[in-house]
Amino acid sequence: MSVQTMCLALTFCATIFLGAVVECIVYVKNGREANLGDFPWQVSIRDLSPSVHECGGVIISKSWVLTTGTCLKGVVNPLISTGTIDILNPGIVYEVGLIRNHPDYQQYSNSNDIALLKTRFDINFNDFTKSIPLTDDPVSAYNKGDLAGWGLDHYEAALYSKYLRMTEMTVMDSEVCRSLFSQKNVPLGGDQFCAGSAITGACRGDEGGGFVSRRQNSDEILLVGLISDNFCSLNNFPTAFTDVYFHREWIRNITGI
Known part of the structure; x- marks a missing residue:
């Protein structure tokens, strides 16, 4: 049985019943704890x-x-x-x-x-x-990047993560992303892009954190996006970011x- 749902913007988070409640899966729960210096910015x-x-x-x-x-x-x-x-x-x-x-x-x-x-x-x-540094290039679909934050490890959690956690996500095709959001009647700004992962994403308390990626053929890390809202990922639903290139x-x- 296939079910799709999400928790988004503190206003909606569906619970799924497949004989039991399936919890929202968010990146803080599945990302790794960062070491001092991993995300110095x-x-x-x-x-x-x-x-x-x-x-x-x-x-x-x-x-x-x-x-x-x-x-x-x-x-x-x-x-x-x-x-x-x-x-x-x-x-x-x-x-x-x-x-x-x-x-x-x-x-x-x-x-x-x-x-x-x-x-x-x-x-x-x-x-x-x-x-x-800020990116000087438009965001590209299928590029990978990292994000970090202290946000909730579950949409019903009472406390933020004590330690900074980080994970990798992949930028999605913009049309696919907008189609997913429109199905939930959630607006996506023209200056936003999405990234997703099978089991990771961002949640309340992560807003404003960076989505960073390496410059092509270089070790330089650039700021590509900012976690834009209280998104809690479930069943591959993407996280939305403000596009830094758009606002450079x-x-x-x-x-x-």
């Missing part, structure tokens, strides 16, 4: 009071962090924690001096889901805290990188 975005993990972000320069509007929806006074594996024991924490949401961010159509945070003081770079000029005009 990854940050935990936290709220000032109390200082707890809310979502993810990516270091793109000594003073700028890239994330999503979805990530910042519930964050009043964001803090940025760098060099962090265990979110209960954050690394160096920086205050944010400037927030720039995309002016055309549309929450309900998932368009322009991207934002920038500028730290009050420069981020201290070392082996475990570094920036990542907006990012560079503000940050100067």
Whole structure:
């Protein structure tokens, strides 16, 4: 018996009954725990009071962090924690001096889901805290990439993952992806792409984290996308990302990188 379902945007997650309940499968459950330095550009975005993990972000320069509007929806006074594996024991924490949401961010159509945070003081770079360059090439179907986060390990879970977890996913053909989303009456922005895996994906608390891939014929790792919403993957349903290439000029005009 074949059944398709998903949990998506905190509003829908079907349970499947095949004589028993089948749980949502999300990447934090099946990804591996990251080691310090595996994702040196990854940050935990936290709220000032109390200082707890809310979502993810990516270091793109000594003073700028890239994330999503979805990530910042519930964050009043964001803090940025760098060099962090265990979110209960954050690394160096920086205050944010400037927030720039995309002016055309549309929450309900998932368009322009991207934002920038500028730290009050420069981020201290070392082996475990570094920036990542933006891709200069459009995303290509069937390319592989990695993502990481501290999100829920199950859509009904009460706590985020204590440790940063990471996994590999494959970029999907855009038409196939849009067809899947349309079947669920979920809009997919024109600046979004999808990646999928048989048993992995992203869930609440992972928003804003990076999807990264190696440059062709090179060891250089580039930022390709940002986890765009509260997607919990089940039965191969893809995760949607904000396309960094699509927004590269907006990012560079503000940050100067």
